[in-house]
Amino acid sequence: MNTEHYDVVIVGGGPAGLSAAIYAARAELRTVVLDKDPHAGALGMAHVIANYPGVRSDISGIELLDSMKSQAESFGAKFFREKVTGLDLSKREKNVFTASGKVFRAKALILATGSMGKSRKIKGEQELLGVGVSYCATCDAAFYKGQVVAVAGRTGEAVEEAKVLSRFAGKVYLLCPTSSFSAPSEMVEGLDFQPNIEVRYNQSIVAINGDKAVESLTIRGENAPLEVDGVFLYLSGSSPIIDYAGGQLDCVEESCLKIGADFSTSVPGVFAAGDILCKDIKQAIIVASEGCRAALYADKFLRGRSTAKMDYN
Numbered sequence: 001m002n003t004e005h006y007d008v009v010i011v012g013g014g015p016a017g018l019s020a021a022i023y024a025a026r027a028e029l030r031t032v033v034l035d036k037d038p039h040a041g042a043l044g045m046a047h048v049i050a051n052y053p054g055v056r057s058d059i060s061g062i063e064l065l066d067s068m069k070s071q072a073e074s075f076g077a078k079f080f081r082e083k084v085t086g087l088d089l090s091k092r093e094k095n096v097f098t099a100s101g102k103v104f105r106a107k108a109l110i111l112a113t114g115s116m117g118k119s120r121k122i123k124g125e126q127e128l129l130g131v132g133v134s135y136c137a138t139c140d141a142a143f144y145k146g147q148v149v150a151v152a153g154r155t156g157e158a159v160e161e162a163k164v165l166s167r168f169a170g171k172v173y174l175l176c177p178t179s180s181f182s183a184p185s186e187m188v189e190g191l192d193f194q195p196n197i198e199v200r201y202n203q204s205i206v207a208i209n210g211d212k213a214v215e216s217l218t219i220r221g222e223n224a225p226l227e228v229d230g231v232f233l234y235l236s237g238s239s240p241i242i243d244y245a246g247g248q249l250d251c252v253e254e255s256c257l258k259i260g261a262d263f264s265t266s267v268p269g270v271f272a273a274g275d276i277l278c279k280d281i282k283q284a285i286i287v288a289s290e291g292c293r294a295a296l297y298a299d300k301f302l303r304g305r306s307t308a309k310m311d312y313n
């Protein structure tokens with residue numbers, strides 16, 4: 001079997017994994033990033049990233065990832081397009097198995113595979129993603145100034161995202177698919193103070209309509225389509241991608257990895273960063289900082305330091 005040896009193997013080439021690669025490679029650790037497909041990650045799917053500090057406001061997620069990747073390569077990090085299918089964490093050096101049959105052996109491992117994408121169940125959802133269909137109001141609300149949007153979902157996330165949108169959009173329809181929200185009552189009551197949010201209960205979207213961009217929604221049981229410029233979906237939630245770890249890492253609740261302040265998992269030498277960790281706010285800048293910290297703590301682990309070493313001294 002073909003085995004490659006590295007100081008640090010990073011699984012996942014999103015902003016968390018790439019930021020970790022920049023810091024690990026700059027710390028002169030032999031570093032490799034394994035990524036199955038950058039377009040499959042959350043940032044890779046984002047059409048425009050307007051809020052990442054220091055980059056022009058019309059950059060796409062893939063362009064931002066390419067730029068991070070080049071930076072990591074300039075410090076010596078290697079990249080392979082590989083889907084990781086399994087880990088063996090039982091020994092001091094960890095084995096990472098890929099779908100192509102390769103084995104990467106790591107002195108330290110950083111997991112940064114993000115969280116599971118949405119289910120794309122609604123007719124038109126996939127086709128109009130990025131041109132009116134979004135999963136992130138914090139990311140995209142500013143594109144809908146004065147326009148009409150809908151938010152679909154019954155969770156606290158849906159309620160909070162409707163409030164974020166109400167600061168930008170002229171009108172927000174909050175479409176709850178059931179007769180009540182699953183959010184705390186004080187959160188739902190807060191909707192009363194937002195005059196441009198209209199809450200509609202028992203409203204399920206069966207189709208998202210539009211030619212080049214979202215134009216309207218077909219709602220089950222309603223004759224006329226609801227005309228909107230955009231729709232934000234919070235229907236299926238997301239969960240961390242850790243299936244390939246095969247239950248070797250402790251979780252605090254269902255699929256939420258147990259993590260120390262140094263981003264270490266329950267297995268020494270295995271770290272995790274990014275949306276793979278359960279968190280309230282999912283943003284590129286947050287996961288990039290986690291990738292940086294995971295790499296600096298991996299460096300501390302490998303070199304037996306008492307504290308993490310800054311990159312600049």
Ligand SMILES: Cc1cc2nc3c(=O)[nH]c(=O)nc-3n(C[C@H](O)[C@H](O)[C@H](O)COP(=O)(O)OP(=O)(O)OC[C@H]3O[C@@H](n4cnc5c(N)ncnc54)[C@H](O)[C@@H]3O)c2cc1C
Pocket residue numbers: 011012013014015016017034035036037038039040041042043044045046047048049050051052082083084085112113114115134135136139140241244273274275276282283284285287
């Ligand atoms: C549509 C959309 C728009 C967004 N817009 C913004 C925005 O404007 N600004 C902002 O700050 N944030 C935005 N976000 C949020 C941001 O993209 C995420 O918080 C961030 O990308 C998470 O980074 P990550 O590195 O943890 O995971 P991801 O970016 O999801 O990257 C994970 C990587 O791991 C790879 N992977 C998964 N499983 C395996 C495996 N088994 N083997 C190998 N590789 C694997 C994936 O292919 C992917 O490349 C947006 C999210 C979405 C979904």
